[in-house]
Amino acid sequence: xxxxxxxxxxxxxxxxxxxxxxxxxxxxxxxxxxxVADGMGGHSFGERASGEIIKGLDECWHYIYKNRVSVQKEDxxxxxxxxxxxxxxxxxxxxxEKGIVSGSTxxxxxxxxxxxxxxSVGDSHIxxxxxxxxxAMTTDDVWENTQEVLLTMDEKQRxxxxxRGKLTAAVGPYRKMLIHEKRGKLGIKEQFLLCSDGxxxxxxxxxxxxxxxxxxxxxxRIVKILVRKALKNKTSDNYSAVLCRYxxxxxxxxxxxxxxxxxxxxxxxxx
Numbered sequence: 286x287x288x289x290x291x292x293x294x295x296x297x298x299x300x301x302x303x304x305x306x307x308x309x310x311x312x313x314x315x316x317x318x319x320x321v322a323d324g325m326g327g328h329s330f331g332e333r334a335s336g337e338i339i340k341g342l343d344e345c346w347h348y349i350y351k352n353r354v355s356v357q358k359e360d361x362x363x364x365x366x367x368x369x370x371x372x373x374x375x376x377x378x379x380x381x382e383k384g385i386v387s388g389s390t391x392x393x394x395x396x397x398x399x400x401x402x403x404x405s406v407g408d409s410h411i412x413x414x415x416x417x418x419x420x421a422m423t424t425d426d427v428w429e430n431t432q433e434v435l436l437t438m439d440e441k442q443r444x445x446x447x448x449r450g451k452l453t454a455a456v457g458p459y460r461k462m463l464i465h466e467k468r469g470k471l472g473i474k475e476q477f478l479l480c481s482d483g484x485x486x487x488x489x490x491x492x493x494x495x496x497x498x499x500x501x502x503x504x505x506r507i508v509k510i511l512v513r514k515a516l517k518n519k520t521s522d523n524y525s526a527v528l529c530r531y532x533x534x535x536x537x538x539x540x541x542x543x544x545x546x547x548x549x550x551x552x553x554x555x556x
């Protein structure tokens with residue numbers, strides 16, 4: 286794994302009979318792609334939707350990796366968008382036009398050198414932490430966040446309305462799809478957490494922030510704690526998460542406490 290970019294990922298069915306979530310995490314030098322897709326639909330339709338997204342983006346990633354000398358940053362971003370629009374079109378024509386629900390939310394992080402882009406459709410989340418502060422980088426595509434509702438209803442009305450939480454965008458169910466996008470520059474140390482609602486609905490943001498501030502904990506350890514907290518809070522959904530860390534200084538970030546302790550003891554013996 287790249288020393289600058291490290292990650293850990295998990296995707297489990299939880300208490301559901303099958304897992305409609307899917308994840309992708311890959312790093313090559315100073316470029317990386319991280320994705321969480323949360324499928325929806327009866328039977329295997331949700332699995333098909335999230336699986337097609339991951340399959341398409343994985344193929345896209347391998348093309349970028351093999352041709353990274355000639356592929357430019359903007360070309361890579363465009364290819365990712367094209368995959369999402371293609372999958373949306375295919376799922377809509379195969380299922381939605383026949384009245385069958387098959388779709389998926391998606392959040393995507395692409396790192397290119399010292400820059401990053403975030404793409405999202407639906408209500409999966411990406412959190413960003415730098416300088417100790419947690420920031421949600423995505424806004425849910427749900428009924429209560431539509432412009433019409435925000436202009437005509439107060440917070441109490443929105444909170445009590447039975448339509449609260451209803452998805453207004455996803456990959457597959459609708460003919461037209463808008464991909465939200467944000468870009469930024471990477472600092473010295475950055476963390477990104479991509480997760481489905483099986484994680485974020487069961488862990489408060491303040492608890493996420495507190496956990497992610499433990500930069501000395503390894504990525505795998507953080508993800509294990511996330512899962513344990515979600516299960517303790519009785520998550521009933523599939524749960525998926527990808528934790529991505531960027532460290533410009535190429536230090537020993539990501540090592541476990543045991544690994545760092547052993548390294549410290551070794552250094553003392555040498556001195």
